[in-house]
Amino acid sequence: MRRRLAGVLASLFLVSTLLTGCGGTTTTGSGQAAGAKTVILARGADSISLDPVMIEDGESAKVVANIFDTLVRYKEGSTEVEPSLATEWSTSADGKEWTFKLRKGVKFHDGTPFNAEAVKFNVERQLPPNPTADMPYADFTLGMVDKVVAVDENTVKFVLKNPYAPFLLNLAMSLSAPMGSPTAIKKFGKDFGSNPVGTGPFVFAGWEKDSKITLTANKDYWDGKPKIDKLVFEVVKENSVRANKLLAGEVDIIDGIDPNDVEKLKADTKLNFSTSPGMNINYMGLRTDRKPFNDPKVREAISMAINREEMVKSLYKGNAALANGPLPSILFGYDKDLQPYPFDQAKAKQLLKEAGYDNNLSFELISYPNPRPYNSVGGDSLATAIQGYLKQVGVTVKITSAAWKEHKENVKNGKAEAYLYGWTGDNGDPDNFLYALLHSSQIGNGRLNDAKYNNPQYDELLMKAQQSSDKNERIKDYTAAQEILVKDAPWVFISSSMDMAAASKSITGFKIHPTGVYFLKSLDKATK
Amino acid sequence: MLRYIIRRIFLLFPVLFGVSLLVFLVLHVFTVDPTSVILGQHATAEKQEALRQELGLNDPLYVQFGHFIGGAVTGDLGRSLFTKEPVTKEITSRFPATIELTVVALLLASIMGISVGIISAVKQYSALDYMSMLGALLGVSMPIFWLGLLFIDIFAVRLGWLPTSNRLSSSVDMVVYTKFFLIDSVIHGFKTGDWGALGDTVRHIIMPAVVLGASSTAVIARMTRSSMLEVIRQDYVRTARAKGLSERAVILKHTLKNAMIPIITVIGLQFGSLLGGAVLTETIFSWPGVGSLTFMAIDHSDFPLVQGTVLLSAAVYVVVNLVVDLLYAFIDPRIHYA
Numbered sequence: 001m002r003r004r005l006a007g008v009l010a011s012l013f014l015v016s017t018l019l020t021g022c023g024g025t026t027t028t029g030s031g032q033a034a035g036a037k038t039v040i041l042a043r044g045a046d047s048i049s050l051d052p053v054m055i056e057d058g059e060s061a062k063v064v065a066n067i068f069d070t071l072v073r074y075k076e077g078s079t080e081v082e083p084s085l086a087t088e089w090s091t092s093a094d095g096k097e098w099t100f101k102l103r104k105g106v107k108f109h110d111g112t113p114f115n116a117e118a119v120k121f122n123v124e125r126q127l128p129p130n131p132t133a134d135m136p137y138a139d140f141t142l143g144m145v146d147k148v149v150a151v152d153e154n155t156v157k158f159v160l161k162n163p164y165a166p167f168l169l170n171l172a173m174s175l176s177a178p179m180g181s182p183t184a185i186k187k188f189g190k191d192f193g194s195n196p197v198g199t200g201p202f203v204f205a206g207w208e209k210d211s212k213i214t215l216t217a218n219k220d221y222w223d224g225k226p227k228i229d230k231l232v233f234e235v236v237k238e239n240s241v242r243a244n245k246l247l248a249g250e251v252d253i254i255d256g257i258d259p260n261d262v263e264k265l266k267a268d269t270k271l272n273f274s275t276s277p278g279m280n281i282n283y284m285g286l287r288t289d290r291k292p293f294n295d296p297k298v299r300e301a302i303s304m305a306i307n308r309e310e311m312v313k314s315l316y317k318g319n320a321a322l323a324n325g326p327l328p329s330i331l332f333g334y335d336k337d338l339q340p341y342p343f344d345q346a347k348a349k350q351l352l353k354e355a356g357y358d359n360n361l362s363f364e365l366i367s368y369p370n371p372r373p374y375n376s377v378g379g380d381s382l383a384t385a386i387q388g389y390l391k392q393v394g395v396t397v398k399i400t401s402a403a404w405k406e407h408k409e410n411v412k413n414g415k416a417e418a419y420l421y422g423w424t425g426d427n428g429d430p431d432n433f434l435y436a437l438l439h440s441s442q443i444g445n446g447r448l449n450d451a452k453y454n455n456p457q458y459d460e461l462l463m464k465a466q467q468s469s470d471k472n473e474r475i476k477d478y479t480a481a482q483e484i485l486v487k488d489a490p491w492v493f494i495s496s497s498m499d500m501a502a503a504s505k506s507i508t509g510f511k512i513h514p515t516g517v518y519f520l521k522s523l524d525k526a527t528k
Numbered sequence: 529m530l531r532y533i534i535r536r537i538f539l540l541f542p543v544l545f546g547v548s549l550l551v552f553l554v555l556h557v558f559t560v561d562p563t564s565v566i567l568g569q570h571a572t573a574e575k576q577e578a579l580r581q582e583l584g585l586n587d588p589l590y591v592q593f594g595h596f597i598g599g600a601v602t603g604d605l606g607r608s609l610f611t612k613e614p615v616t617k618e619i620t621s622r623f624p625a626t627i628e629l630t631v632v633a634l635l636l637a638s639i640m641g642i643s644v645g646i647i648s649a650v651k652q653y654s655a656l657d658y659m660s661m662l663g664a665l666l667g668v669s670m671p672i673f674w675l676g677l678l679f680i681d682i683f684a685v686r687l688g689w690l691p692t693s694n695r696l697s698s699s700v701d702m703v704v705y706t707k708f709f710l711i712d713s714v715i716h717g718f719k720t721g722d723w724g725a726l727g728d729t730v731r732h733i734i735m736p737a738v739v740l741g742a743s744s745t746a747v748i749a750r751m752t753r754s755s756m757l758e759v760i761r762q763d764y765v766r767t768a769r770a771k772g773l774s775e776r777a778v779i780l781k782h783t784l785k786n787a788m789i790p791i792i793t794v795i796g797l798q799f800g801s802l803l804g805g806a807v808l809t810e811t812i813f814s815w816p817g818v819g820s821l822t823f824m825a826i827d828h829s830d831f832p833l834v835q836g837t838v839l840l841s842a843a844v845y846v847v848v849n850l851v852v853d854l855l856y857a858f859i860d861p862r863i864h865y866a
Contacts, residue, residue, distance in 0.1 A: 040698045046824075048610045056568030133579035134609075136567045190612050209611075209621065210824065211694055211816040232698045237814050238677070241692045244685040250697070405560040405829070424569070446573035 037525050038230040039507065041518075042242050042251040046210045046235045049193030052178040053126055056136035058373075058424075058516050061174040063213055063233055065517045067109075068178030068198030071100055071119070071171045079279070079331060079428025079514055081172050085114065085179060085199065086156075095163030095469050102154040106222050108181035109203045116150035121182040123148045123158075137176035140426065163467040165474060166429035173427050174517050201226050201521035210235055227509070227524040246271065246502055252525065253503040253510055259319060259376050265502045272505055275498040277330050279425035279514045280374035281323055281433065284365070284386060284492040287417050289452040292361060299489040301351035303341040305393040310343075311385050312495045315377050320495040325482045326433050328496040330514040332471070333430035333478035340486040340493055348393045359394030364416035366400050368407040373516070374422035374497050379407070382420055382494070411450050419450065428515060430478050435462045438485065453490035533854065540846050547842040548600065548835065552593050555831055561585075562609050562829040583609065585831075596835060605839070606832035608825075615836035619818060623840075624707035625695060626810070626817030629740060630802045632710075632733055637741035637748055638795055644745075645752020645791075650779060652757065660749065667746030676739045676812035683735060690735050691728075693814035700728050709733075740809040744798040751794045755787040762786075789856065796852030800845035 047060040052068060055061060073084035086100035106114040124130060126138035127145060144164045149157045160167065171177050184197035196204045201223070202215035213233040217226040234251060236242040239258035243265060246254045257265065266273045286293040286302065293299050312322045327334045352361060365386065367379035375382060380401050387397040397418075402410055411419045426432050436442060440459050442449040458481050465477035486493075499512045509522035563576040563585070580586050584595065599606055605615035648660045684692040691697060695709050702709075702716050702725040710733070713726035759765060760783055768782045769775075806819030814820070818837055825833035 038699065049612065054612065056566075056570075133575065133582040134566055134612075136570065139575070140570045190607075193612060208816060209618070210820055211814065212698060234694070234698055235814055236693050237811060237820075238680075238693075240677075241680055241684075241814075244680075245692050248685070248688060248692075250691065405565065408564060409560065426569070446571060446576060448569075 036230060037228040037527065038232060039228050039253065039520075039523055039525050040232045040234055040251040041253040041255070042234045042236045042245055043254070044235070044237055044239065044242065044256040047213060047233070050196035050204065050207075050213075051193035052174065052180065053131075053135045053138060053176050054193050055175055061517050063215075064178055064196070064198075065174040065200075066202045066215060066231065066520050067196050067200045067204050068174075068180060069200050070173070070177045070179065071102075072168060073519070074172050074428065074513060074515065076511060076519075077276070077514070079169065081168060084172075089168070091469055095165075095467060096160045098158045098160070098167065099151070100156050100158075102156060103222060104154055106199050107220065108184070108197050108199050109218060110181050110184055110197045112181045112183040112197075114179065114199050115153050116156040118179060118182050119156045120148050120150045121185070122179050125185070126176060135176070137173075137426075141170045141173055141176040163469070165466055165469055166427060166431045169427040169429045174515070175426070202231055205230075221521070223521060226521055231520060231523070243502075246504070249504070252507050253501060255499075255501040255512070257500040257502060259317065262317075262319065262500070270505055271502050272507070273500070273502045274510075274512060275319070275500050276512045276514065277321060277328060278374070278497050278499045279328050279330050279428065279516060280422060280496055281326055281328055282320070282372075282374040282382075282422040282494045282497065283323070283326070283420075284382075284494065285411075285419050285421055285451040286490055286492070287414060287450075287452060288454070288488075288490050290414075290417055292355075292357070292363060293417055295355050296488060297351050297355040298357070298361070300341055301348040301355070301393070302390070302395070303489045303492050304344045304351070305348040305395065306386055306389040306492060307343045308340075308492070308494060311382075311389070315381060315385060316495060316497070319376060319500065320497045323493040323495050325486055325493055326438065326491065327430055327478075327482065328425070328433075331425070331428060331430050331433070333434075333475050333482075335479045335482055338479075338482055338486060341489060345393050352393065352395070357395075361394070362396035362398065363418055364398045364400060365418040365420065366402065366407060366410050366416045367420045368404045369401050370404050372404070372422055373424055374495075375420075376497060379420045386492075412446055414450070421450065423448075424516065430474075431462070431466050434478060434481055434485075435466060438490065451490040453488070455484060455488060458484045458488075529857065536850050536853070540843075540850070543846055544839065544843060545597070548597060548839055549593065551835055551838045552596065553589075555829075555834055556589060556592070559829045559831075562831060565828055566609060596832075600839065605836040608833045609830045610828055610833075615832050618821060618833060619836055619840055621707075622817050622821050625709075625815060626803065626806050626819055628708050628710060629733065629736055629810070629815060629817060630799065630806060633737040633741035633802055634744065634795065634799055636737055637744035637798065640741075641745045641748025642752050642791065644749040646756060646779065646784065648749065648753040649756035649760065657753075661753070664746035664749045667742045667749075670742060672739060672742070672808045673812060675742060676736075676809060679735050679739055680812070691732050693812075695729065695732050695815065696725070697728050697732075700725050736809050736813040736815055739812075740802060740806060744795075744802060747798060748791065748794055752787070752791050755790045756783060759783045759787045792855060793852055796848055796855070800848045803841055803844055 043059060045059050047063050048057055049055050049060055050064055050067065052064050055064065069085045071084060071086040072081040075082050085103055085106065087103050089098060089100045091098055102116060108114060123142060123145065126135060126142050131138040144160050144162065144167060146159045146161045151157050178198060180192065181197035184195065185192050188195045194207060201218050201221045203218050205214040205216045207213045212235065215231040217229050219225050236245055239256060240261060242254045243257065243261040245251045247268060265271055286299055288294060309322055312320055321329060324340055325338045365383055367383040369378050369380050371378045383399045387399060390397050400416065411421055423433065423437055437448050438453050439449065439462050440454040443452050461477045461481040465474040468474050499516060501512050503510050506526040508524045513519055563579040564571045566579065567575055584592060603616065607614050608618055611618065644660045648657045651657050680692050683690045696702065702713060704712050705715055706712055709729045713729045716725045717723040765778060765782055768778050806817060807822050810817045810819035811823045822837040825837060
């Protein structure tokens with residue numbers, strides 16, 4: 001019997017190895033030179049793909065931002081741009097033609113030279129009729145481009161359909177705008193996302209799905225060789241486990257910090273804790289096209305009935321900034337003097353009375369249970385707080401909560417009069433908030449103006465700002481537009497969350513960029 | 529015998545077909561449109577429609593199901609909606625991690641379970657017996673998620689004995705041959721003389737394996753106990769005792785050998801259910817296997833990937849079942865298959 005059993009077990013083992021296929025050899029690391037510097041960054045989820053045109057999520061963008069370069073890049077800590085693969089640029093008088101001079105002598109990691117043809121290739125991949133339907137950002141980032149021309153080896157010209165000021169900032173994004181090696185893209189096709197080749201400070205070395213992505217320093221980087229040898233993006237799903245790994249010294253940097261762990265991490269003397277204002281907005285939207293919120297008086301009353309300052313303090317405990325309008329403070333066009341309706345419940349009651357509601361207004365508020373980047377406590381806690389304030393002025397709020405994906409559908413389909421929602425900016429341009437979320441052309445068809453806000457005066461200011469290449473003019477228009485907006489109150493403006501990360505004290509050169517990604521070219525680690 | 533085996537193998541197909549149909553229907557009737565997930569913030573209705581068309585999600589359900597089954601028969605389970613990689617590649621690259629975890633978990637559970645079960649049976653109605661059975665009750669009813677987080681908190685955070693997650697520390701470099709890290713690290717040790725990778729691998733697998741095997745340990749312990757008690761009362765055991773054999777020989781040779789049949793059944797069945805239980809365990813411990821892949825696929829509404837992982841789990845389950853049935857015939861002379 002024993003021999004028979006052994007036979008069966010052995011064949012079982014054989015079958016299982018056959019099933020799994022004994023793949024070829026792969027190395028999880030290269031032979032390390034003595035004293036090689038490795039930095040490990042732990043985060044909550046893995047990247048989905050490393051092909052810049054195939055992604056829409058932050059975890060993919062974080063890695064892409066360090067393998068690839070863009071024509072222009074964000075300055076440290078701001079959403080202004082500076083030269084990167086392009087050294088200078090100019091705009092034609094009508095604002096439709098943008099000409100970029102390219103940096104000479106740059107090579108992709110596979111040796112392919114970077115030039116105007118390469119730019120053309122990367123852009124045309126995403127211009128009609130070429131893009132596939134699963135390129136989430138092609139249309140957003142490059143949809144305004146009519147054609148792209150390689151003028152000579154080092155000059156490239158974009159011809160736009162209309163003047164479009166945010167275009168320059170789009171070219172700095174980590175989604176869809178980064179430049180990949182045409183040779184590699186042609187060679188790998190659909191699998192370029194697992195074999196990314198760019199010109200960036202780090203070279204892709206390996207990817208164990210759901211476990212870690214390894215990059216090595218690009219020794220020939222045009223902007224100076226990185227100070228570390230190896231950069232690892234490790235996946236640790238549980239927030240608390242991730243924090244503990246940092247405390248235990250198993251990893252060097254973590255992000256996605258749970259509000260419950262903030263104190264513990266801040267208290268540890270071996271760590272640097274960094275918070276920076278995020279490029280996002282957390283708000284309650286009101287359906288301005290339906291009863292009761294088609295009456296501006298009711299919207300005004302709702303805004304006045306909620307003590308936003310107190311609510312943000314108690315819910316987010318200092319990890320989010322009170323919003324004064326639709327823009328986070330990090331963007332140009334943010335106006336620190338802007339004043340939404342003040343907290344005044346007596347006035348709110350009076351307004352409701354004038355609108356014909358005497359303690360008998362009730363409406364449905366749809367919400368979601370899970371935390372979001374702009375709302376660390378989840379929608380339901382926020383909904384309950386709002387419900388409490390409104391009860392004080394005689395308004396009954398019925399909360400309906402659904403899982404995030406379903407909630408999104410509910411918002412799009414207008415399931416209720418009010419909804420909790422938020423937005424994370426794409427490119428650092430105010431247009432990306434004010435136009436994308438509140439311009440009347442963005443109503444319906446799955447677009448993002450779910451409050452159905454429609455004010456011709458506001459629309460006009462936004463169009464003007466979108467087509468103007470004079471930044472000061474644009475800021476003026478955006479300020480005027482925001483003033484209209486806080487008066488109309490289609491949203492209750494709540495907060496912008498802080499991006500938080502923690503790193504060991506031996507790490508220098510780590511900064512969270514307002515766009516939520518990390519540019520780690522100057523990262524360094526002190527050796528013990 | 530051979531006829532029986534062939535008949536059983538042919539019976540696998542309708543079962544797997546049924547499972548596929550069920551999964552397919554559940555997915556397509558109850559889940560959210562994956563296109564909104566793929567396209568993210570800027571998913572307009574037109575873009576979603578175009579993508580649905582491209583992914584074939586607009587075809588009638590029976591056509592989609594036909595595609596899936598047609599592909600599955602030829603070993604093509606389509607491509608993941610998210611990673612764009614073939615589903616078979618995604619699964620096979622992670623399968624070794626799950627098999628390794630499951631085998632280690634089952635091994636630990638069998639050793640622990642059988643030992644506890646024997647002690648319980650021999651010392652029936654003693655305090656020790658009651659304690660073991662209470663422990664077994666706890667083991668069965670403990671939610672994996674809670675147990676996993678508890679273990680991490682105690683052994684990784686407070687005591688710092690074991691690593692929190694993954695299969696290998698990022699600082700360890702090891703050449704991978706088989707993707708079974710326990711085997712790889714041994715090869716690595718022989719080749720380089722550096723046994724650090726083996727230690728690291730072992731330290732990483734202990735917690736997830738214990739947590740995953742907790743309920744199996746309990747099930748095996750209870751089965752061992754009741755099976756042993758049944759055999760102990762048999763006449764031949766009394767005969768063995770009467771012959772003056774030592775208690776040890778009576779228990780281990782005569783009793784355990786005959787009590788093993790139902791125990792082996794249970795162990796075999798546990799193997800199948802552990803593969804299912806691996807979803808939670810792998811997610812908590814960031815174990816890059818098929819379980820955490822399933823979790824991610826469901827989270828993303830990645831139809832092809834969910835279908836692939838569930839189909840695979842079902843296939844493993846029924847095959848293991850079959851093997852267990854056949855093992856019976858080898859072990860138990862009283863069973864004959866016609």
